[in-house]
Amino acid sequence: MSTPERRKPFPFDQFEPKWQRVWDDRATFHVANPGEPGFDASRPKFYVLDMFPYPSGAGLHVGHPEGYTATDIIGRAKKRQGFNVLHPMGWDAFGLPAEQYAIKTGQHPRVTIAANVAHFKGQLQRIGFGYDWQREVNTTDPGYYRWTQWIFLQLYNAWCNPATGRAEPIETYRGDDPDSVRLAYVSGAPVNWCPELGTVLANEEVIDGRSEVGGHPVERRSMRQWMLRITAFAQRLIDDLGTLDWPDSIKLHQRNWIGRSEGAEVHFQVADATGTITVFTTRPDTLYGATYMVLAPEHRLVDVLVTEEQATAIETYREKTARKSDLDRTELAKEKTGVWTGAFAINPVNGQRIPIWIADYVLPGYGTGAIMAVPAHDERDWEFARKFGLPIREVVSPTPTLGLGGSGVCEAEPLECFVGEGYAIHSGPLDGLPTAEAKAEITRRLEADGLGRKTIIYKLRDWLFSRQRYWGEPFPILWENGKHRALDASELPVVPPDLEDFKPTGTPEPPLSKAKDWLRYSPSASSSSSASPRTKEGEAEAEADTHSNATRESNTMPQWAGSCWYYLRYIDSQNAGRFVGAEAEKYWMNVDLYVGGTEHAVLHLLYARFWHKALFDLGHVSTPEPFQRLVNQGLILGEDGQKMSKSRGNVVNPDDVILEYGADALRCYEMFMGPLEQTKPWSMTGVEGIYRFLARVWRLAMEENQAGEWTVSAAVQEIETPRDIAKVVAATVKKVTEDIEALAFNTALSQMMICCNALTGATVRPAAAIRTLLGVLNPFAPHLTEELWERLGGNALLAGEPWPAYDPALLIEDEVELPVQVNGKLRDKIVVKKDAPAAEIEAAALAAPNVKPHTDGKTIKKIVVVPGRLVNIVAV
RNA sequence: GCCGGCGUGGCGGAAUGGCAGACGCGAUGGACUCAAAAUCCAUUAUCCGCAAGGGUGUGUGGGUUCGAGUCCCACCGCCGGCACCA
Numbered sequence: 001m002s003t004p005e006r007r008k009p010f011p012f013d014q015f016e017p018k019w020q021r022v023w024d025d026r027a028t029f030h031v032a033n034p035g036e037p038g039f040d041a042s043r044p045k046f047y048v049l050d051m052f053p054y055p056s057g058a059g060l061h062v063g064h065p066e067g068y069t070a071t072d073i074i075g076r077a078k079k080r081q082g083f084n085v086l087h088p089m090g091w092d093a094f095g096l097p098a099e100q101y102a103i104k105t106g107q108h109p110r111v112t113i114a115a116n117v118a119h120f121k122g123q124l125q126r127i128g129f130g131y132d133w134q135r136e137v138n139t140t141d142p143g144y145y146r147w148t149q150w151i152f153l154q155l156y157n158a159w160c161n162p163a164t165g166r167a168e169p170i171e172t173y174r175g176d177d178p179d180s181v182r183l184a185y186v187s188g189a190p191v192n193w194c195p196e197l198g199t200v201l202a203n204e205e206v207i208d209g210r211s212e213v214g215g216h217p218v219e220r221r222s223m224r225q226w227m228l229r230i231t232a233f234a235q236r237l238i239d240d241l242g243t244l245d246w247p248d249s250i251k252l253h254q255r256n257w258i259g260r261s262e263g264a265e266v267h268f269q270v271a272d273a274t275g276t277i278t279v280f281t282t283r284p285d286t287l288y289g290a291t292y293m294v295l296a297p298e299h300r301l302v303d304v305l306v307t308e309e310q311a312t313a314i315e316t317y318r319e320k321t322a323r324k325s326d327l328d329r330t331e332l333a334k335e336k337t338g339v340w341t342g343a344f345a346i347n348p349v350n351g352q353r354i355p356i357w358i359a360d361y362v363l364p365g366y367g368t369g370a371i372m373a374v375p376a377h378d379e380r381d382w383e384f385a386r387k388f389g390l391p392i393r394e395v396v397s398p399t400p401t402l403g404l405g406g407s408g409v410c411e412a413e414p415l416e417c418f419v420g421e422g423y424a425i426h427s428g429p430l431d432g433l434p435t436a437e438a439k440a441e442i443t444r445r446l447e448a449d450g451l452g453r454k455t456i457i458y459k460l461r462d463w464l465f466s467r468q469r470y471w472g473e474p475f476p477i478l479w480e481n482g483k484h485r486a487l488d489a490s491e492l493p494v495v496p497p498d499l500e501d502f503k504p505t506g507t508p509e510p511p512l513s514k515a516k517d518w519l520r521y522s523p524s525a526s527s528s529s530s531a532s533p534r535t536k537e538g539e540a541e542a543e544a545d546t547h548s549n550a551t552r553e554s555n556t557m558p559q560w561a562g563s564c565w566y567y568l569r570y571i572d573s574q575n576a577g578r579f580v581g582a583e584a585e586k587y588w589m590n591v592d593l594y595v596g597g598t599e600h601a602v603l604h605l606l607y608a609r610f611w612h613k614a615l616f617d618l619g620h621v622s623t624p625e626p627f628q629r630l631v632n633q634g635l636i637l638g639e640d641g642q643k644m645s646k647s648r649g650n651v652v653n654p655d656d657v658i659l660e661y662g663a664d665a666l667r668c669y670e671m672f673m674g675p676l677e678q679t680k681p682w683s684m685t686g687v688e689g690i691y692r693f694l695a696r697v698w699r700l701a702m703e704e705n706q707a708g709e710w711t712v713s714a715a716v717q718e719i720e721t722p723r724d725i726a727k728v729v730a731a732t733v734k735k736v737t738e739d740i741e742a743l744a745f746n747t748a749l750s751q752m753m754i755c756c757n758a759l760t761g762a763t764v765r766p767a768a769a770i771r772t773l774l775g776v777l778n779p780f781a782p783h784l785t786e787e788l789w790e791r792l793g794g795n796a797l798l799a800g801e802p803w804p805a806y807d808p809a810l811l812i813e814d815e816v817e818l819p820v821q822v823n824g825k826l827r828d829k830i831v832v833k834k835d836a837p838a839a840e841i842e843a844a845a846l847a848a849p850n851v852k853p854h855t856d857g858k859t860i861k862k863i864v865v866v867p868g869r870l871v872n873i874v875a876v
Numbered sequence: 877g878c879c880g881g882c883g884u885g886g887c888g889g890a891a892u893g894g895c896a897g898a899c900g901c902g903a904u905g906g907a908c909u910c911a912a913a914a915u916c917c918a919u920u921a922u923c924c925g926c927a928a929g930g931g932u933g934u935g936u937g938g939g940u941u942c943g944a945g946u947c948c949c950a951c952c953g954c955c956g957g958c959a960c961c962a
Binding site: 009208248252253256257259261263279280282283294336359361362363365366367370371372373374378379380383458459598601672673674675678679680681683685686688689690692693695696699746747749750751752753754757760817818819820821823824825826829850853862863864866869870872873 | 887894960961
């Protein structure tokens with residue numbers, strides 16, 4: 001049995017779809033570009049951007065509408081405040097999750113994505129978001145990824161000139177191996193291979209040795225892969241964070257990820273042989289304390305150095321290391337392991353012979369893959385030295401006096417490891433110098449003697465940019481005789497073959513390699529729509545002959561490729577001749593406000609900055625950074641305070657909320673829960689609270705007649721607003737306007753509740769006051785306010801009406817109530833004229849009935865009068 | 877271990893160094909109703925008190941200040957991130 005339909009306190013189910021249709025039909029939120037009809041150059045621009053969703057099969061969850069409602073409120077308010085507002089939406093639809101969903105459902109990703117996009121779009125439209133749908137983008141449209149491929153070509157055909165620190169066309173490179181400097185290049189270095197996902201992954205996609213998607217183990221493996229030279233931009237990516245209005249936590253995260261370290265390279269001569277080992281250290285001042293060296297097991301010199309006696313032990317250890325996953329290798333609190341190579345090096349500053357070890361606590365990918373070990377002043381080296389009985393030599397003293405006069409002779413071994421800064425001891429010419437000076441001095445000396453130099457290194461690695469999956473952008477690259485070359489821009493887009501079996505092969509061989517016909521490149525067939533002008537029939541044939549052995553790159557781009565530049569495509573989404581029109585780009589960039597989750601801190605948000613900088617250097621965009629202001633919405637937890645998940649059964653589906661309470665209630669509740677950036681739990685009774693508020697607003701203006709029809713209430717009259725109501729309304733306009741600017745939507749709503757409560761209490765309700773309240777409530781509850789606006793006689797859409805103004809004079813009281821404290825404790829309140837002199841206020845305060853008992857028999861030492869705030873009497 | 881962030885009623889939360897607990901939820905009482913739902917009104921930090929009023933109170937302990945939830949120091953707890961980065 002189904003329960004009878006419960007009567008709705010206001011007919012949101014009727015008017016919400018109605019207004020959504022009106023906004024759609026009239027393209028209310030479409031905004032024109034410069035040069036287009038309807039463009040108003042007199043208005044300032046505002047570009048407000050959401051992180052576009054991944055159209056997964058699960059549909060929207062309540063986390064999406066949180067950020068989306070915030071930007072929608074800003075966008076709607078700014079539009080009414082006289083801005084040209086760009087507020088677009090689109091679909092990030094390439095990549096692993098889409099492909100996995102397709103595999104699960106047994107349908108082609110193209111089909112599932114189309115269905116999911118339609119589903120998502122319907123859901124977003126039912127929430128009433130004011131997007132400019134004419135600018136909708138989908139990263140899997142050929143008309144979109146054509147330009148993703150084009151940008152890849154720009155990177156391929158560019159290098160970062162060390163002289164200028166800028167990306168430049170590869171033509172300006174004067175060396176003899178351009179392939180060694182391109183921003184997009186091929187590398188055979190070890191990569192993160194995830195057997196379960198059947199693809200390699202970027203460092204940013206690997207967390208604790210497992211894949212970010214799915215949490216599968218990741219191993220290291222040498223494979224030929226495409227890389228993007230993001231490291232060339234490391235310093236600028238750090239420096240320019242200073243110009244951005246981003247949360248400190250995200251800036252810090254990016255800074256730590258890039259991981260700049262200042263120090264020195266030091267060259268150690270190998271004893272009894274030729275060759276040097278270069279180490280990186282941030283503490284060159286401890287060089288005299290280096291008592292052994294450690295190479296990463298993978299270090300290429302290990303084979304050269306190892307002595308016959310140690311060869312077996314070394315080989316065994318190296319094999320063991322190779323078998324370890326990243327997970328095992330970085331495991332917590334693990335005991336140090338290592339093996340001596342049998343070889344020695346010479347400490348360049350004191351000539352000491354120090355043994356060379358290998359150990360897996362030295363990582364091949366950081367610094368030079370080799371360290372000088374200073375056990376007295378480094379925790380790891382300390383631990384290692386203790387375990388293997390290696391000498392420990394103290395060369396830094398925490399206090400300046402302790403070590404003074406210390407000779408170069410090694411003293412007794414210290415009792416504990418000291419990693420802090422102090423004063424050099426047992427360090428020859430450095431003795432007595434504070435750490436900072438000792439660093440500078442030893443570096444100067446090393447440089448003078450050609451034994452080393454000052455160096456800055458970064459943790460950031462180049463971006464592993466290829467994947468062995470089907471559902472991604474193909475590379476605009478051909479292979480010929482073992483060499484790669486770029487396709488011409490005129491041959492884009494490179495459309496992937498329509499594979500029946502698009503599953504990963506489970507081997508490093510990408511699925512696209514199964515498409516034999518597609519792989520074989522023939523220029524005439526490649527460029528369907530936009531064949532280059534010079535390609536005539538005969539020439540095409542000739543070329544086909546020339547390149548008969550050319551094959552296409554069969555890897556695809558990672559899911560981050562499309563999202564690296566989508567904010568640019570929105571600006572000019574239909575442009576068939578350029579990735580974004582220059583004039584439009586100049587007008588709309590930068591993004592004024594970008595709202596999204598923190599999960600992309602060192603993924604999308606770093607990658608997009610990198611691409612943008614490259615495009616900026618090459619003259620394709622006009623600003624060095626894409627996103628001026630970034631705000632992270634907080635996570636919404638389930639009603640039980642736990643993260644929402646299917647297994648916990650605490651997932652809230654926005655569709656259900658809309659069905660029962662309406663879109664306006666969903667929007668307002670998500671904003672009323674608490675500060676936007678905070679993590680907060682869902683509460684269904686909280687939704688009901690907001691729903692009741694919206695019903696009260698409805699009943700301010702409407703009443704139900706005998707027939708059960710809603711008509712404008714008789715209490716609503718076109719009269720002049722009484723002063724007390726006018727005051728509340730003015731205060732509400734002020735607070736809501738300011739709170740929207742500050743993204744403090746929860747307090748804006750509470751002020752509107754206060755305003756509504758004040759109007760509910762009035763027997764006669766001035767129509768003008770209600771209209772003003774509707775005006776400021778509109779961005780939050782657009783359907784309800786639009787409906788009431790019309791019922792109260794509005795002809796045009798409220799969405800296009802100017803933002804309400806208020807008379808500041810109304811907010812200035814003639815008389816003010818001041819709390820009176822005695823020794824900081826509240827005792828009474830007095831009412832005084834707004835601009836009463838201090839003496840008068842003091843007298844009134846002292847005379848207040850509840851003040852007297854607390855001052856009697858005491859000496860008044862001081863009276864603090866804070867005008868308009870309070871009075872504090874200090875009595876002892 | 878390191879780096880962030882946060883600790884306020886039964887709950888979500890509010891508070892430019894100036895009346896702690898706005899607003900909402902929940903709860904209690906009342907009105908309306910045959911009754912219920914819905915709605916409206918009132919109360920709602922805590923202790924003493926019939927009341928007026930008073931004591932206590934923003935994780936703990938100190939400090940600065942006429943005045944501290946807010947600023948400073950130390951500690952405790954929770955959440956998030958990073959983690960052998962030389």
